[in-house]
């Protein structure tokens with residue numbers, strides 16, 4: 010039946026592809042974001058294949074998903090630990106792993122990419138997958154900062170390409186920014202919007218403009234926090250306390266930067282700086298560059314702006 014559906018879909022011209030009901034999902038990248046998205050998609054009954062470059066990374070990703078599910082069931086099944094364990098096993102059965110993105114994509118309604126924030130690497134992956142994925146398959150990127158139009162440009166399915174920008178930690182954060190390029194079809198956009206809702210998230214519609222909505226506003230705030238500190242106008246600790254107690258943020262800017270990952274932040278700043286070199290917002294951030302050069306990438310490596318006892322997974 011799946012084979013028949015695939016063949017049928019191959020016969021559609023791209024403009025004839027209807028709304029795709031997303032059931033089988035391939036997620037490329039099993040890091041913080043990919044693992045979180047896989048967890049939420051599997052929890053909501055999707056069949057998920059998580060792809061990364063090695064089995065070791067994938068093992069760590071699945072362990073991370075299990076750990077996060079344990080936190081979820083502690084609440085959800087507080088009085089029924091056995092039902093909680095059953096729930097975890099049921100969700101995990103919906104997740105398979107692979108180092109072969111091509112064969113995973115062949116079985117997918119949606120290929121969602123959550124790999125390093127590097128345009129060329131993202132473009133190369135989608136270029137390869139475009140050749141093997143069924144005609145109806147929608148491609149989407151979870152990029153924080155790169156134009157979806159640029160990522161999609163190496164494929165022949167511009168109408169079936171959009172942005173699905175999740176927030177970290179994915180199981181807790183309710184927002185998804187659904188991004189349409191000028192070429193994204195209405196059917197594709199509606200399918201992505203609907204998928205976000207089925208995941209239990211609240212989607213907002215975004216144009217393919219730098220930073221979409223949240224990061225357009227968040228990045229200047231985070232940059233100004235670090236500049237303020239570099240000018241000697243406040244310690245990291247005081248800046249974080251101030252923004253938590255004075256502005257009601259759950260994390261201060263330095264805590265949040267460590268949580269996002271300083272390598273990812275550096276990719277974002279360097280990428281925007283290359284595009285807009287005279288913009289003072291993107292001038293090099295010495296503290297950030299030094300920490301990344303030392304491999305101190307934030308909470309995920311145990312040290313960033315702060316030191317952590319327990320690594321997050």
Ligand SMILES: CCCCCCCCCCCCCC(=O)CC(=O)SCCNC(=O)CCNC(=O)[C@H](O)C(C)(C)COP(=O)(O)OP(=O)(O)OC[C@H]1O[C@@H](n2cnc3c(N)ncnc32)[C@H](O)[C@@H]1OP(=O)(O)O
Nearest residue numbers: 077080084153176177178180181228231232235259266274
């Ligand atoms: C300064 C540097 C300058 C650099 C400038 C450049 C800037 C460029 C930046 C670009 C950023 C790009 C990132 C991006 O694209 C978009 C993003 O994702 S931005 C990040 C958005 N996320 C946030 O803002 C997170 C804010 N924090 C929180 O909401 C909370 O702190 C958090 C929910 C993470 C944790 O809550 P907290 O109360 O602090 O801690 P607890 O550990 O007690 O957790 C509370 C509650 O939540 C459960 N939980 C937490 N994490 C998970 C998980 N992963 N899985 C399952 N459950 C989880 C936990 O179990 C607790 O449950 P209880 O029942 O309440 O005990």
Ligand SMILES: NC(=O)C1=CN([C@@H]2O[C@H](COP(=O)(O)OP(=O)(O)OC[C@H]3O[C@@H](n4cnc5c(N)ncnc54)[C@H](O)[C@@H]3O)[C@@H](O)[C@H]2O)C=CC1
Nearest residue numbers: 038039040041042043061062123124125126152153177269
């Ligand atoms: N960290 C955050 O708070 C957020 C990040 N994002 C975006 O999500 C994407 C991923 O970010 P994170 O999960 O934080 O990064 P991460 O560093 O935790 O994970 C990236 C994963 O991609 C894998 N990978 C790299 N190249 C690959 C390839 N060619 N094929 C398959 N897997 C590959 C890596 O092995 C790693 O496991 C980035 O585009 C980032 O901008 C979006 C929202 C929030």
